[in-house]
C-alpha cells in the first residue's frame with residue numbers, strides 16, 4: 154500500500170518559483186507519468202517526493218503520514234535515474250546488493266533478493282560482470298534491479314530510458330510495463346519526454362506547465378478531451394491543428410465561421426451568450442481526411458513526408474507560421490503543390506476559447522463523463538472509427554470557456 158497525497162505543494166529557489174499549488178492524489182498501485190515542457194518542474198517534483206529536494210510549501214503524505222521532513226531512506230521509496238548511477242568497480246550483483254548490505258541485511262537475505270531481481274530482469278547471466286561489460290539497456294536494468302531489491306512501496310523513475318537507442322527504448326519500456334504488472338500494489342511515478350512512454354505506461358498522466366498542473370487524466374482522456382489548448386497541443390504527435398474563427402450559430406451543434414471563409418459544424422453544445430465568440434477549432438492531423446464535399450480546411454500542400462503507413466501533408470510552412478498538418482493513412486505520391494480539401498467528423502473536432510491561457514481550467518468539470526473512442530470493429534474495412542465518435546454520446550469533444558481571468 155502506498156497512497157500519495159500532495160496538498161498545495163510548492164517549490165521555490167529564493168525568489169524563483171518553480172512549482173506552486175500542486176494538488177494531486179495518487180492511489181496505491183497506480184502508474185503515474187509526469188510530462189510537460191522542458192524546465193516545467195517534472196524532475197523537481199519527483200525529487201521532492203523522493204526527499205532529495207526540500208518542499209518549500211504544502212504537504213506530502215504517504216499513506217496518511219506527513220513526509221516533508223522524513224529523510225529519503227525512511228520514505229519507502231526507490232528512485233531510478235536516467236544516468237544509471239552504477240558503481241563502476243562493482244559487479245552487477247554487488248551494485249544491486251549495496252543498499253541491502255548498508256542496511257545490515259544478512260548474507261542469505263542479500264543473496265535471495267539479488268537472485269530474485271536478477272531473474273525478474275533477466276540479468277542472471279550477467280550477475281558477475283562489471284557495468285562496463287553491459288549494454289545501455291542492461292545497465293538500466295541493473296539500476297532498476299537496485300530499486301527492486303529494496304522492495305520499496307513507491308518507485309520513482311526520472312527519464313530512465315532517455316539514454317537508450319530507439320530499439321532498446323521499446324524493449325526496456327515493455328519490460329517496465331511487465332515489471333509493473335508483476336507488482337500491482339506498488340506505486341510508480343515516472344518522468345518522461347516521450348509521448349509513447351507516457352501513453353503506453355501510464356494509468357494517469359499529469360501534464361505540468363507554467364509551474365502548475367494543466368490536466369490529470371487517463372492517456373486517452375487527455376488525447377480526446379484536453380481541457381485547454383496547451384494540453385491539446387502537447388498530447389498527440391503531430392500536435393493538434395488550431396484554426397481560428399468565431400461562433401456563428403449556437404445550439405447542441407455549433408457552427409464555426411473560420412477565418413478565410415470556411416465553416417465547420419462541431420458536435421459541441423453552445424449557448425446564446427457564446428454567439429460571435431472568438432474560438433480556435435481544434436482538429437487532430439489524424440482526424441483529417443480528403444473530401445469532395447464541404448471542407449473545414451483547404452490549402453496547397455507545401456511539403457509531404459511519406460512515413461510508410463501514413464503520409465504527413467504540411468500547409469503554410471512559411472516563416473513564422475504554424476503549419477497546418479494532415480496525417481493521411483497510406484502513401485500519397487504527387488500531392489506536393491496540389492490544392493487539397495480536407496474535412497473531419499464533427500465529433501472529432503474540438504473547440505477552445507481563443508487566447509486561453511495555459512492553466513485556465515474552469516469549466517472542465519462540467520464536461521459529461523469521459524467515453525473512450527473505440528476502434529473500428531475487427532472485420533470492417535476502411536478504418537473509419539466506429540463507436541462513440543459516430544454516435545451522439547460524445548457531444549462535448551472540446552471546451553468552450555466563458556470569458557474570465559486566466560489563472
Ligand SMILES: Nc1ncnc2c1ncn2[C@@H]1O[C@H](COP(=O)(O)OP(=O)(O)OP(=O)(O)O)[C@@H](O)[C@H]1O
Pocket residue numbers: 166169171189190191192193194195196197198
Ligand atoms: N538549484 C536551482 N536553483 C534555481 N533554479 C533551479 C534549481 N534547480 C532547478 N531549477 C529550475 O527549476 C525549473 C524546473 O527544473 P526541472 O529540472 O524540475 O525541470 P524539468 O521539467 O524536469 O526539465 P527537463 O524536462 O528539461 O528535464 C527549471 O526552470 C530550473 O532552471
